[in-house]
Amino acid sequence: MNNSSLSATLISELTSIVGAENILTSTEDRICYAYDGQRVEYVPEAVLRPADSQQISRILTLANEERFPVVPRGAGTGLSGGSVAASGGVVLDLTRMDRIIEVDPGNLHMIVEPGVITTAIINKAESIGLLYPPDPGSMSVSTIGGNVAENAGGLRAGKYGVTRNYLMQIQAIAPTGEAFLSGARTRKCVAGYDLVSLMCGSEGTLGVITEISLRLVPMPKYRKSMMATFPDAASAGQGIADIIAAGLVPSTLEIIDNTTLRVIEDYAHLGLPIDAGALVLVEFDGLVESVVDEESDQAFRSLESSGATTVQQADDAEQRDKIWQARRVALAALSRARPTSILEDVTVPLPRLSEMIDRVQQIGQKNSVMIGTFGHAGDGNLHPTILADDRDEEEMKRVEAAVEELIAAALQLGGTVSGEHGIGFSKAPFLAQEVGEGSMEVMRRIKRALDPNGILNPGKFV
């Protein structure tokens, strides 16, 4: 049943492009595309599920003629509203384009369509002894197209970098419907503007990505993990900064504060030291065992001299698994503690990490909201998670105040409003504070030049 506000003529034109099976207009179907992983929702006027880049091009051409917004969407797991139709229009569901086109172990690349699930890419690479390092928390369901559009990070970012660092070439459809290519399937490429980097993190505002060539790396053979306890979160932050300052590069370096630690223990009963101010989890990986051993021994000593109360090294896979179990269940434990959990994403330069952790705790106390902090501290990226009940208006006002103060604190410390979740609309009000009016104007000019009619994903940060 069609309850969409789009005209019947337009719907029949769109139907002729994607086929009747691949256009959704009923209220119940459209509600399913109103959301992503954050709280605010907008019901789109229709959902289109194109099969290939030609169909996308035709949809965008029509959208420019008829002036309706088009919002690209992968799995809808984003945390900043990037795939939500904030200004109405149609959602472009790209999950039908889910082929792994080519894997080349000689050139260390993999060519994929945007709808491939991130884990499928990681598994495919692993099956030929290679690694695709970006591992966002939602990788078991997120799509690579969404990862590229949001420049997704993950636990391994401190050593391996983020999605942007693994892009060789991108094919995309411009907002006005023309196909374009950027980058090359080479290790180096300086041919023209770096449109690959422009598209990466553009959050669906500058083009629809239709094919991606990813760079792969050799699979590390050895891993070594350890867990340290610190008397308080700020000293743990210092311990982390000391590891990095010592020139060590852990593949993963995570922090769990006392609030989160207690919630995890309540939920999973892992026998964690709940009196510890914070836990620091460290892992090294590499191709040479002696190097991994040496790095982890140095980190061990560094943690001790930074004032860790205890440092415990995993001797085997079972112990390593136990160490990481606490981190794995962190989000589950936090989200069960209260009905609503708001996952923040502030990121600061490493030397300011312990200061930021202090500020988070002060902000929680000041606004009387519960904040559990965990995160990829090794790259300065914290996930202060605010626990509340969104049916309680008064509490949600305090939550909003806390979010604003968290962001102000991160900016004051020379950090960023978002390390890996993106701006979308949920962080849009804060972007100018960070980048300044000059940068905002450049972004607006780029957007206007590529998308003169404001078709692609309007109502977002630009």
Added chain:
Amino acid sequence: MIPKHIADLDEAVSHCMKCGFCKASCPFFIGEETTSPRAKVRLARAVAAGELDVTAGFKEQMERCLNCGACAEECPSGVEPNRIALAARCSISELDGLPLTQRLIFSFALKHPRLMALGSRAAGIAQQVSAIDLQNNPLRRLLPIVGMRRDKDLPAMGRRSLFASLPEINEPFGDHKITVAYFPGCAANLIYPEVGLATVSILQKLGARVILPHDLGCCSTPVWNSGDLSDARELAERNIRILSQIDDAQYLVTSCGSCGMTISQEWSELLGFSETEPIGRKVIDIADFVTKYADDDNIQAVDSGQIITYHDPCHLRRGMGVYETPRQLLTSIYGDNFVEMEQADRCCGGGGTFCVYHPQLSQTVAQTKMECLSQSGAGLVATGCSACVIQLRDSIVHRKMQQKATHTVTLIDQGLK
């Protein structure tokens, strides 16, 4: 608290962060968001909030759930999308009543087990009179009229039921070590009586006196799963009356994950019979029982002459937590001929009666299971639930594959002295 009505959903859905992690393992999810567990939660919330009417599309979405529980296992915040879809089905069935066929089965046939046995016998006679060859019978042309595929694999009905074959008290072979009651459920009594016979034989070999009350009926799983809680309560009550009179049985043995899960959990949690908790605590799956009571002298190696693999019934694995013991037993009897298949715990698409009401969808879900079965190299797949056996056999026949499917108990029985 388990929501039993869409109006009770507020608390159950309030923890959903819409993270979408539930999509990773849902056997129905095929990329389109509308097929995801997350969408079911969101739509139930929309109806509860008055944002959406109970439309035909909504009803269809809520029916597209096999209640396999994989989504609940993935959810970081403890939301159970399968329970939410079930609550929606309960509200829908209150609102419109059930379709005629289900109404006839639930409110009449299932409540009269002896009549059902007669019916099953009559069906068997009809099958035999019309033609012996079930799979090439000309009457198959009629199957699409009742919504079934023409090539559907039909269990041969009407052999002597388990209750007609065995007395109510079955003495152990050898010394009496323990007394147990056996709840065979509809399938092991009427459809595959050989499953019931094998289970009783296993128990007798292990020194158990087996009480088999002939008045036991349907455990109520297919009925509550369709959203009909009031008929489900009646069915449960009937069984509860019978089971509460048995006080010398140390265990209540089941050979079906759905029966076991429903008796041990749903009778009290979903249907509200909290007084049945003592009965629930006595429930033990046959594979767990064998592992507990068999010693090395009981188990003998058997050369199967073919590779055997195992499929996890959803309600046995996620509902009862039984998945290690069937594998241990198959390994100790069949040795290296037992192999694991990929995604052994993925739903086969049967969903109890789901495959009867939604034959096409059910086969879509079965596709992955069939691919994994083929890749395993096994000629025989064992499973701990007769409804899965029906679905596996049907899916194999539908694809003209050569594998066989059987209930685990028939294989355990062969390896038990």
